[in-house]
Amino acid sequence: MSAILHLAVKDLRIELRSKDMLSSMFLFSLLMVLAFRFAFADAFASGEAAAIDIASSSLWICFSFAAIIGMYSSFVKEKDRETLEGLLLCPVDRSTLYLGKALSNLVLVFIVDILSILFFSLFFSYDYDGHALEVVAIALAGTTTLVLIGTLTAAISVNARAREVLLPILLVPLIAFSVIIPCVSATKSALEGQMTEAVREISSILGFAVVFGAVGYLVFDYIFEG
Amino acid sequence: MIEARGVAKHFGRRKVLDGVDLKVGDGEIVALIGPNGAGKTTLIRILSTLLSPSSGDVLLGGQSVREDPSHFRRYIGVVGHSTYTYDDLTALENLRFFWSMNGLAAGDFDECGRGLLRRVGLAHRMNDRASVFSRGMRQRLAIARALIHSPKVLLMDEPFSSLDQKGVDIVHQLLLEERKRGCSILLVTHDLQRIHNLADRADVLDRGRVSRSFDAEAIRRGDLERGYETMSEGGIR
Numbered sequence: 032m033s034a035i036l037h038l039a040v041k042d043l044r045i046e047l048r049s050k051d052m053l054s055s056m057f058l059f060s061l062l063m064v065l066a067f068r069f070a071f072a073d074a075f076a077s078g079e080a081a082a083i084d085i086a087s088s089s090l091w092i093c094f095s096f097a098a099i100i101g102m103y104s105s106f107v108k109e110k111d112r113e114t115l116e117g118l119l120l121c122p123v124d125r126s127t128l129y130l131g132k133a134l135s136n137l138v139l140v141f142i143v144d145i146l147s148i149l150f151f152s153l154f155f156s157y158d159y160d161g162h163a164l165e166v167v168a169i170a171l172a173g174t175t176t177l178v179l180i181g182t183l184t185a186a187i188s189v190n191a192r193a194r195e196v197l198l199p200i201l202l203v204p205l206i207a208f209s210v211i212i213p214c215v216s217a218t219k220s221a222l223e224g225q226m227t228e229a230v231r232e233i234s235s236i237l238g239f240a241v242v243f244g245a246v247g248y249l250v251f252d253y254i255f256e257g
Numbered sequence: 258m259i260e261a262r263g264v265a266k267h268f269g270r271r272k273v274l275d276g277v278d279l280k281v282g283d284g285e286i287v288a289l290i291g292p293n294g295a296g297k298t299t300l301i302r303i304l305s306t307l308l309s310p311s312s313g314d315v316l317l318g319g320q321s322v323r324e325d326p327s328h329f330r331r332y333i334g335v336v337g338h339s340t341y342t343y344d345d346l347t348a349l350e351n352l353r354f355f356w357s358m359n360g361l362a363a364g365d366f367d368e369c370g371r372g373l374l375r376r377v378g379l380a381h382r383m384n385d386r387a388s389v390f391s392r393g394m395r396q397r398l399a400i401a402r403a404l405i406h407s408p409k410v411l412l413m414d415e416p417f418s419s420l421d422q423k424g425v426d427i428v429h430q431l432l433l434e435e436r437k438r439g440c441s442i443l444l445v446t447h448d449l450q451r452i453h454n455l456a457d458r459a460d461v462l463d464r465g466r467v468s469r470s471f472d473a474e475a476i477r478r479g480d481l482e483r484g485y486e487t488m489s490e491g492g493i494r
Contacts, residue, residue: 033357034357034358037357041346041354045346048345112343112344113340114341114342116307116337117339117355117402119307120306120307120335120341121355122358122359122360123327124327125327
């Protein structure tokens with residue numbers, strides 16, 4: 032357990048100093064919300080598109096794609112800076128490395144989630160109808176599942192020649208059904224005040240987190256097998 | 258003690274190691290030499306558990322490392338071609354991270370970490386980030402990283418590369434101290450003078466096999482130098 036925390040703290044300390052991932056995820060998220068603002072400007076002004084519909088879908092597009100940018104770098108940086116082997120030489124199970132990386136990814140992606148929620152509120156002048164906390168809770172549940180799947184696929188793709196392409200190819204189909212669709216639905220339910228429905232969706236999202244977390248924990252040893 | 262028994266490694270059809278037998282006893286420094294592409298780095302990677310052999314086995318203290326590689330990594334320190342250190346962390350933070358990842362008690366770190374940085378001549382730069390270090394200083398930090406958990410086996414691939422004379426002397430002294438502590442040291446180097454001064458034995462790896470072994474006496478007599486000269490002419494005689 033402590034090795035997981037030490038690895039996550041190391042990653043976060045390096046990220047806070049270099050700001051490589053955070054700055055690109057932050058900019059991407061800001062640009063995405065701005066793009067949605069301009070794309071839906073007329074529909075939003077005329078009332079054709081409701082803020083609830085726009086928020087639930089566009090927020091999750093921002094979260095997911097910002098997360099892909101962040102998770103791609105988590106192993107690629109270790110590989111390119113030739114520190115990955117140093118980690119693999121540590122006397123800990125590979126699954127510990129998986130959970131440590133997933134934890135640091137979760138913190139970074141969740142920070143970007145919060146910023147995206149704020150940007151959306153700012154650019155759409157939308158206060159989430161008093162359900163902002165519920166949206167944050169759904170973001171946390173969905174992001175947990177997202178990083179558990181993303182960290183695993185990032186590790187699988189890190190040694191591939193076309194790793195930039197391979198990660199989204201592996202990740203997007205997996206998260207479409209386990210994260211994006213249920214999270215969009217849960218966010219919409221929460222914004223409409225249908226909490227029972229939202230809780231049901233969150234349960235299924237967390238179920239996927241348990242399944243993918245267990246798969247990652249069990250197979251991670253084999254990913255870096257020489 | 259670390260031992261390779263009949264270690265072979267294939268990458269696809271290419272056979273890099275072809276039944277290597279090699280043993281490094283406690284408190285022994287064994288130099289591993291050989292031409293480029295002989296398989297020295299692959300052997301170090303297999304001994305350090307980074308790679309699995311295609312056949313054969315690696316024994317540490319008489320036990321196969323295949324049984325529980327993560328457990329055996331606790332006893333192995335590796336200095337590779339890369340330093341494995343983080344540019345955005347200070348020298349002390351780098352060592353603290355690897356100390357923690359080795360499951361050692363946080364309370365004992367300060368004395369050990371600072372002491373080790375003193376031994377490699379980096380005590381005055383312990384709070385500087387590794388990114389501002391010269392290549393030689395990074396190499397010394399890499400050696401401190403490899404020693405942070407007091408390993409029983411030290412695998413060093415060209416540890417003297419990039420070091421200035423002062424750095425070479427520091428690492429030379431460190432190796433002598435580690436040998437005295439009982440550490441088994443496998444040293445890959447092309448520096449015959451260094452082998453002459455340090456090694457208890459020199460094994461020659463050629464075409465994936467240990468083709469010849471020189472004991473301390475043969476090294477002192479200069480047999481190794483003479484044998485090495487013939488290597489480029491088609492192998493050690």
